[in-house]
Amino acid sequence: MSAEELKNISRRHFLWESAAGIGSVALASLLGGCSKPNAAASLITDPMAPRVSHFPGKAKSVIFLHMAGAPSQLELFDFKPELKKLHNQACPPSLLEGKRFAFIRGTPKMLGPQADFLQRGDAGSWVSNHLPHFATIADEVSFLKGVYTDQFNHAPAQLFVQTGSPRLGRPSIGSWVTYGLGTENNNLPGFVVLTSGGKTPDAGKSVWGSGFLPSIYQGVQCRSEGDPVLFLSDPPGIHRDLKSRSIQAINDVNKLHHKEFHDPETLTRIAQYEMVFRMQISVPEVMDINKEPDYIHQLYGTTPGKASFANNCLLARKLVEQGVRFVQLFDWGWDSHGTDENLAIDIGFRNKCLEIDRSMTALILDLKQRGLLEETLVVWGGEFGRTPMQENRENVTNPYLGRDHHVEAFTMWMAGGGIKKGVSYGETDEIGYYPIQGKVSVHDVQATLLNQLGLNHEQLTYQFQGRPFRLTDVSGKVIQEIVA
Amino acid sequence: MEQLLSAFGRFHPLIVHLPIGSLVLAFIFEALSLRRSYRRLGIAVQPALLFGAFVSLLAGATGLALSEEGGYEDTTLAYHKYLGIVTMLLSFGLYFLRRHRTILKYEQRVRRPVRFFLFIPLLIVLSLAGHFGGSLTHGDDYLTNAFEFTGEVKVDPISKVQFMTQPDEAVLYADVIQPILESKCYPCHSSAKQKGDLRLDDAQWILKGGKDGKVLLPGMADSSSLFARMMLPHEHEDHMPPNEKPQPSSAELDLIRLWINEGATFDEKVKQLEDPKKAIELVNLLSDGIRKDSWLPAVDVSPASEGALKRLSESGIIALPMGANSNFLYVNFSNRRTVTNESLKALASLQDQVVSLRFSYCSFDNSDLSFLNDFKNLVSLYLDHTNVKDSSFQALEVIPNLKYLNVVFTTVGEKSIDPKKFPALEQVFAFETNITGETVARLRQSLPSLQVDTGGVILPRITSDTVVYRKKN
Numbered sequence: 034m035s036a037e038e039l040k041n042i043s044r045r046h047f048l049w050e051s052a053a054g055i056g057s058v059a060l061a062s063l064l065g066g067c068s069k070p071n072a073a074a075s076l077i078t079d080p081m082a083p084r085v086s087h088f089p090g091k092a093k094s095v096i097f098l099h100m101a102g103a104p105s106q107l108e109l110f111d112f113k114p115e116l117k118k119l120h121n122q123a124c125p126p127s128l129l130e131g132k133r134f135a136f137i138r139g140t141p142k143m144l145g146p147q148a149d150f151l152q153r154g155d156a157g158s159w160v161s162n163h164l165p166h167f168a169t170i171a172d173e174v175s176f177l178k179g180v181y182t183d184q185f186n187h188a189p190a191q192l193f194v195q196t197g198s199p200r201l202g203r204p205s206i207g208s209w210v211t212y213g214l215g216t217e218n219n220n221l222p223g224f225v226v227l228t229s230g231g232k233t234p235d236a237g238k239s240v241w242g243s244g245f246l247p248s249i250y251q252g253v254q255c256r257s258e259g260d261p262v263l264f265l266s267d268p269p270g271i272h273r274d275l276k277s278r279s280i281q282a283i284n285d286v287n288k289l290h291h292k293e294f295h296d297p298e299t300l301t302r303i304a305q306y307e308m309v310f311r312m313q314i315s316v317p318e319v320m321d322i323n324k325e326p327d328y329i330h331q332l333y334g335t336t337p338g339k340a341s342f343a344n345n346c347l348l349a350r351k352l353v354e355q356g357v358r359f360v361q362l363f364d365w366g367w368d369s370h371g372t373d374e375n376l377a378i379d380i381g382f383r384n385k386c387l388e389i390d391r392s393m394t395a396l397i398l399d400l401k402q403r404g405l406l407e408e409t410l411v412v413w414g415g416e417f418g419r420t421p422m423q424e425n426r427e428n429v430t431n432p433y434l435g436r437d438h439h440v441e442a443f444t445m446w447m448a449g450g451g452i453k454k455g456v457s458y459g460e461t462d463e464i465g466y467y468p469i470q471g472k473v474s475v476h477d478v479q480a481t482l483l484n485q486l487g488l489n490h491e492q493l494t495y496q497f498q499g500r501p502f503r504l505t506d507v508s509g510k511v512i513q514e515i516v517a
Numbered sequence: 518m519e520q521l522l523s524a525f526g527r528f529h530p531l532i533v534h535l536p537i538g539s540l541v542l543a544f545i546f547e548a549l550s551l552r553r554s555y556r557r558l559g560i561a562v563q564p565a566l567l568f569g570a571f572v573s574l575l576a577g578a579t580g581l582a583l584s585e586e587g588g589y590e591d592t593t594l595a596y597h598k599y600l601g602i603v604t605m606l607l608s609f610g611l612y613f614l615r616r617h618r619t620i621l622k623y624e625q626r627v628r629r630p631v632r633f634f635l636f637i638p639l640l641i642v643l644s645l646a647g648h649f650g651g652s653l654t655h656g657d658d659y660l661t662n663a664f665e666f667t668g669e670v671k672v673d674p675i676s677k678v679q680f681m682t683q684p685d686e687a688v689l690y691a692d693v694i695q696p697i698l699e700s701k702c703y704p705c706h707s708s709a710k711q712k713g714d715l716r717l718d719d720a721q722w723i724l725k726g727g728k729d730g731k732v733l734l735p736g737m738a739d740s741s742s743l744f745a746r747m748m749l750p751h752e753h754e755d756h757m758p759p760n761e762k763p764q765p766s767s768a769e770l771d772l773i774r775l776w777i778n779e780g781a782t783f784d785e786k787v788k789q790l791e792d793p794k795k796a797i798e799l800v801n802l803l804s805d806g807i808r809k810d811s812w813l814p815a816v817d818v819s820p821a822s823e824g825a826l827k828r829l830s831e832s833g834i835i836a837l838p839m840g841a842n843s844n845f846l847y848v849n850f851s852n853r854r855t856v857t858n859e860s861l862k863a864l865a866s867l868q869d870q871v872v873s874l875r876f877s878y879c880s881f882d883n884s885d886l887s888f889l890n891d892f893k894n895l896v897s898l899y900l901d902h903t904n905v906k907d908s909s910f911q912a913l914e915v916i917p918n919l920k921y922l923n924v925v926f927t928t929v930g931e932k933s934i935d936p937k938k939f940p941a942l943e944q945v946f947a948f949e950t951n952i953t954g955e956t957v958a959r960l961r962q963s964l965p966s967l968q969v970d971t972g973g974v975i976l977p978r979i980t981s982d983t984v985v986y987r988k989k990n
Contacts (some may be wrong), residue, residue: 085837088843217851219833356851404921
């Protein structure tokens, strides 16, 4: 075999080869079954077949609510009364020396919290009045108040949160998870992406890309208006039977091709043809929220047919209920610089908060009443935090109140999936600038996420360009303090 | 001057290797010159000896300067020092013996072997001095550790705390704090090494402090450098333990903080503390780390039968081990949508292994659940969105380990949730069923720890649901 051919051979190949060679169906049982009764052969080729985790994990699925643009922790969860006293005072130079900000120049003024805070629930977690519904379920959630990143621009920071690296080319968390565990429902994609807020994330579709992993593991973006997946329905005049037979023929040819060239992407293609055929029926069904009862629509605040965060939350619940492994929600509009009304921390930001408040609360409660919260990890967060200083773009105070990007400290929360309830882990200094306790990195958050699924972030690797790669690169520590 | 001396002393580890190399080389030349073909090497012995003698003098001087810094174990240091001095004297002595041939008035033939044997004591003393030097820097057990490839695995002292059954009866220092210090601090601050002149392996040493004074101020954790330096950011150069060493967990840090703030006593029991609850909570937090899988039954089961697994997966049923090293199984019928009697037969042979069983969205050909009677390790059972009804539960006798039962969106009513059948039951999810709030109250009387969630959550309509904030004019 030439070196060129060898390069194309992966672990998955080996499984396919040995299974096909020995004809052993025992291997199929090792891989686990998830296919139609007559599809024992295609089961071996199915890269989405469910697989054994490293150790028993509490969570089966993940819903990641990414607030793209980065919401202000200082108006939501990180209560800093001291900052209120410093409001409008010039920022001390010690906080600016050696720092780079996206927009702040010269000496900005401090900006007190633009929200009222109360301690909520039995655990007394701080939640502001911007999230009145969410405040009632604060006891279900564990807050991470000292998360830090090292990227102060949206695109690299979003990539960092979603792929573990600020540069393009790495697989996203959902890709790693489906690569590691496969998915349980063989009629639906294992990794679904839903966006709202009228804009895709700055980092583009790479935030749900599969990087160097086989492309079957990339996120499938579903739309909440019109056809959920574009070009999924049959063109007029084509019957499902005919489609079935043509896909069969194409796949037979592809299998021959794969036998010859051993390219994993051929397997991906075969699996995708098969999955799309099954998805034609199951996806429109699961993506249709019209059939949900009224009380559910009232709970989430959904309006069918509209692309909204609320609809996406309801869809996320439906998908997870059907055994989808990873659901990624992106909501845009959180970049509260204070450059216009919509991005003002005391106007547009509050409207954004109200937009997500009811639906994300409903998501947690609905998962809970269905007995799914314990096995569904819900993660909420942005790509970085916001500064305790008021933004002064190019050294001129912005027309509205706003905050610049802040990398040193921000808040994320996790719920369900074997995470403790009502824990606030980590603490920032009295103005919320640096973490003084419980400082956790983005890689720590990712390591914890994988840990809840029963995956060891140091063992989930993929051989690429001559070395094994992993989501958390060379760092990451499971945050045991919030693991139940 | 003191600083200069200390800087001079720091060269000891560099210079100390010169005499070793040089003296050993002299010995090798001497030995080789016994053979006729290497005889000419004999003339190199003397210069090598002289060089070795001078650098060992230098090594001795730097060594004495270094020992002034302190932080070394006294007896080992003494051995190293005197053996080093003897090495130096022997090498000078040997040089003079060799140089003044008249002293060794032997015949030409005997002279060479005599010279060779005179080297032996020097080599022995040199090796011993080197060994003790190594012990000083790397610790007593450095060499022996490398040989410990069999025998007992080194146990983290903290595991003692983790397995503690009665934390309130424990002595806070001896049973909790000391194991933490032993695990995280002893490698550099105990009998083996005393970096910064600090030992933490006994109360008197802890109270004495180190080079920079006291490390413990009872009642003031944040001012006690023992604790404060552990709390410094990792990148801070004074952070302890050093970055590359294992770090204490936050529960361990909280325990040390609590111990110091409670007065840093060495004999007080946990229950005598002002806030024993907090301490017990923290000790339990430590043990959490090792009891993560406690939701799985605490028994060992044999691996599942390959044949049964094969039959299940061939019919599109997911049957997977819970983890790579677990024989327990997770079985999911959801992709099948129907549960046939044959597939239940295949399942029956896995009765010991199955801990989680999912029938969500399936319809049973025969919804009688009595096939579960022998599933003694079953922990969670999903019957949601299925056609199970009250009669399905009638012939079911007992599932002793069942903790989680999901019957949402079924017609199951109160009769089915019989505490006698599910003695270990903790959670029942009964949204959209015939189970009512009354049933829940009655069930809780017989099983107080049982949580029954009948769902139906609503979020009240509040003004913020409709308000839109705008710029104030």
